[in-house]
Amino acid sequence: MIETLIKILQEKYLVKTNIISKQQGGWASLAYKIEDKNGHFYFLKVYEKSRKSTSYLTKHIDIYLPIADWLDDQTSLKGKIIRLIKTQSENFKCEDENYVCILFDYIDGETVGEQNLTEEQVIQLAETVAQLHNLEDFPFDIKQISETFHLPFISTLSEWIEKNFDHLKVDIKELLKPNISTIKSQINEWNNLSKVLKEQHLKFCLCHTDIHHWNIITNKQHLYLLDWEGIKFAPPEADIFSIYQQPYFNSFMKKYCELNPDYQINDTVLRYYQISRKLQDIFEFIEQLQFDELNQEEYKINLNYLKKEVDTITG
The missing domain is CATH 3.90.1200.10 (Aminoglycoside phosphotransferase (APH), C-terminal lobe)
Incomplete structure (x- = not known):
């Protein structure tokens, strides 16, 4: 799977990397931290099409991704939500027969998770x-x-x-x-x-x-x-x-x-x-x-x- 993701990143995003580390994802998707050849970090979210829940979760993906991009780019929420990275063909996602992939800028921080908010x-x-x-x-x-x-x-x-x-x-x-x-x-x-x-x-x-x-x-x-x-x-x-x-x-x-x-x-x-x-x-x-x-x-x-x-x- 890692080799497939490396190929997707290079072909669809022109992101060249051999450094992919699995992160704690949600119950419905996989998550990876990516470091490219220039030392830039990305966050890759991957949905497996083999999962029953994926079709339900990605049903409206082409609707919500442009909205999320607008929120970060054109509203007061800029810098307060995760930033999408488009493919070379200006798409917000890419997919093959097995996976749906969404790439974001990596945020240097930690998930709150079990901790309390200050x-x-x-x-x-x-x-x-x-x-x-x-x-x-x-x-x-x-x-x-x-x-x-x-x-x-x-x-x-x-x-x-x-x-x-x-x-x-x-x-x-x-x-x-x-x-x-x-x-x-x-x-x-x-x-x-x-x-x-x-x-x-x-x-x-x-x-x-x-x-x-x-x-x-x-x-x-x-x-x-x-x-x-x-x-x-x-x-x-x-x-x-x-x-x-x-x-x-x-x-x-x-x-x-x-x-x-x-x-x-x-x-x-x-x-x-x-x-x-x-x-x-x-x-x-x-x-x-x-x-x-x-x-x-x-x-x-x-x-x-x-x-x-x-x-x-x-x-």
Whole structure:
């Protein structure tokens, strides 16, 4: 695989390198640090087409990448998010029969991960999110990324729970069994909330939708927000929900509301996004365990992730 990536970098980006080091990636993609012949560093994100989740995650890739580039190049978020590198043919991605690759400038810092944000970093995060939410005059059609309060995977998850439970692997069934009624209850609540919100006239803004510590890189001076695959034109709660249970929520909201003084949390919308994320995580881990070709270690890791999500689900 490394030889393939070296070839892709040289042919598509004119980046010559023999120095590729694997980094800790997300659950759905691989990540590599690249050093070229001139000592410049890049970050390469690689989706494997063999994974069941890849088609879902890259479905809107040609929509979100130009938006992420615009955010970094033309808005107040310049220097606060990861910067895309185009191919020699001016594309934001390249792919072959096996991989989809996206190249970024490397950020010299560390992922927050299990660490806590400092007070200064919380302020920076609040400023970044508020600036994102206050953007206007978009040079793209917002309809293609607008929230519809519809999630296609919900029906599939329902079928797994209701009709096709016996077709799931034994390990998955053992994890799900004690919480089947709770999962069903949350699916029902999600359906009810979806119907209600589709009828409401809510204020939308540009949202990241996946703000968590593994998508934040910090160094001594700056905080950077990564992974914009889920960018959406949606209610602010699409971002606020992921910060709601953080210990720094009040500090975050104090600064956020200074920059967005008319905002008040909509508890119904907040609940919708909380349930959506929990059900999505459960669905995606079941999907990977059931259908992807995982090695023993990958299978064990994903099984533990699923257990964590199922154990913490609340009605």
